[in-house]
Amino acid sequence: MSEHPNSALARDSYDALAKGDLAHIRDNLLADEVVFHVPGRGPLAGEYRGKDQVVGYLGQFTELTEGSVRFEPDSILPGEDRAVVTVRVRGERGGRTLDDRGVHVFRITDGKISERWSYPEDLYTTDEFFA
Incomplete structure (x- = not known):
């Protein structure tokens, strides 16, 4: 049985992130008017609009963690115009470890990915890690 196209698209985005291939994400996976919604009060929180802002946001994860950040999808649930992913996010920064x-x-x-909402399990820990 083949994977649902929405699941495959989400999985492809995590695979590209793992390889550091932000160009693939920008050129092949994101809609022109994409919006990422990032909760919290930390330095990465906010709304990122358009391919350039979204790719810049994703690049900040790599930069701030010196390439250690990993997004590990546990399960991907497809819908008609959605994909819901349970994900584990790990990284290291300044002697601190993130495992959320x-x-x-x-x-x-x-x-194409036209919007993404992030819901960390422990928003305060994520905010502190990137502060």
Whole structure:
């Protein structure tokens, strides 16, 4: 049985992140008017609009963790225009370790990621890690 296209798209985004291939994400996976919603009060919190801002945001994870950040999807639940991913996020920064679970909700339009919402399990820990 083949993987649902929305699951495959979400999985492809995590695979590209693991390889540091932000160009693949920008050029092949993101809609032109993409929006990422990042909760919290830390330096990475906010809304990122358009491919350049989203790719810049994703690049900050790599930069701030000196390449140690990993997004590990546990399960991907596809829907008609969505993919819901339970994900584990790990990384190291300045002698601190991040190991958090959460949920990413992707909205998919015409085969591209048009929106993503992040819901960390422990928002305060994530904020502190990146502060």
